[in-house]
Amino acid sequence: MDELIQYIITPLTTGSFTEHFEVMSIDIYDWTLVFAGLFLAIELLDDAVNRRFTRGRLLETLSSMVTQIPFYLTEVLVFGLAVYSYFVIYDLIPWKMPLNNMSFLLVLLMADFVYYIEHFCLHKVRLFWLAHSVHHSSGVMNTATAFRFSLFDPIVSAIFHVPLLLLGFHPILIFAAEILIQAYQFWIHNEMVGKLGPLEWIFNTPSHHRVHHGSDKKYIDRNYGGILIVWDRLFGTFAKEEEVPTYGLTTPMTSKNPITVQFYEFTKLFRDFRRAKGVGQILGFIFRPPGWEPPSKLGPR
Numbered sequence: 001m002d003e004l005i006q007y008i009i010t011p012l013t014t015g016s017f018t019e020h021f022e023v024m025s026i027d028i029y030d031w032t033l034v035f036a037g038l039f040l041a042i043e044l045l046d047d048a049v050n051r052r053f054t055r056g057r058l059l060e061t062l063s064s065m066v067t068q069i070p071f072y073l074t075e076v077l078v079f080g081l082a083v084y085s086y087f088v089i090y091d092l093i094p095w096k097m098p099l100n101n102m103s104f105l106l107v108l109l110m111a112d113f114v115y116y117i118e119h120f121c122l123h124k125v126r127l128f129w130l131a132h133s134v135h136h137s138s139g140v141m142n143t144a145t146a147f148r149f150s151l152f153d154p155i156v157s158a159i160f161h162v163p164l165l166l167l168g169f170h171p172i173l174i175f176a177a178e179i180l181i182q183a184y185q186f187w188i189h190n191e192m193v194g195k196l197g198p199l200e201w202i203f204n205t206p207s208h209h210r211v212h213h214g215s216d217k218k219y220i221d222r223n224y225g226g227i228l229i230v231w232d233r234l235f236g237t238f239a240k241e242e243e244v245p246t247y248g249l250t251t252p253m254t255s256k257n258p259i260t261v262q263f264y265e266f267t268k269l270f271r272d273f274r275r276a277k278g279v280g281q282i283l284g285f286i287f288r289p290p291g292w293e294p295p296s297k298l299g300p301r
Helices: 002-009 014-049 055-066 068-092 101-124 126-136 153-160 162-166 171-188 206-212 230-235 258-275 279-287
Strands: none
Touching: 014 055, 014 171, 055 068, 055 258, 068 153, 068 162, 068 171, 068 258, 101 126, 101 153, 101 162, 101 171, 101 230, 126 153, 126 258, 126 279, 153 162, 162 171, 171 206, 258 279
16 A cells, blocks of 8 residues: 555656656547447447437438548647646746646546536526537437537636646646546436436536536536536536436537537627617627526517
């Protein structure tokens, strides 16, 4: 036990330690894609066996997968800029967290909390919802939905994780923690896995995340956690799965067109801009929660 504790808290050389986590992150990301593909194949087979395999579900699944194209194009640009910017800022910070396994466990825990805050804001600030609504717009809950992203998602994530950098955590550790949190979530986007007993108290599970994707009134804006569900339990945003959720947006987006999927909420925002009276109402439509209406009368929708 003493040797294990010593291993955890002993600093390693910067190169070997960060290189280890860099390689580990790439491997985890690659294997996540492999397992996600296998899991999706099993889900589609299950749909066929249970006679749920319809043209509409297939097109919805393909629509989710196509969102990866613009997402990756943005990801390459934003991630490159984020890596450069993070390292520049990190070099300017006079305090540094030690490079050891305990630091990584700490940054992973803190990154999961940051993800909870980020996810909360994505739902509560319409500017951010413009991007996140893409992930929620599918009426189908399967592994493909886990990869249904907006091309603006990488920008939001890079911004929200800056506080971890300012605390002195090495950029590679932050990026590795982000990848682990995202990789964990691929398996919770499905309807095949039921409730998991005691694990439901601590971890985000398929049951908890089905609730999060529900557009039913009792399920809206619940279960924001990434790996851990304890944040939701602590801050009063938890809801347990009781009935099968109705997936998608409160105003359903039924198009499978990849451009419509990406910009559906943008068109709704621009319509609100046209009927807004004054700068105050325009700012309200941008920064207040989705569905917000000012107290004064507006023009017709």
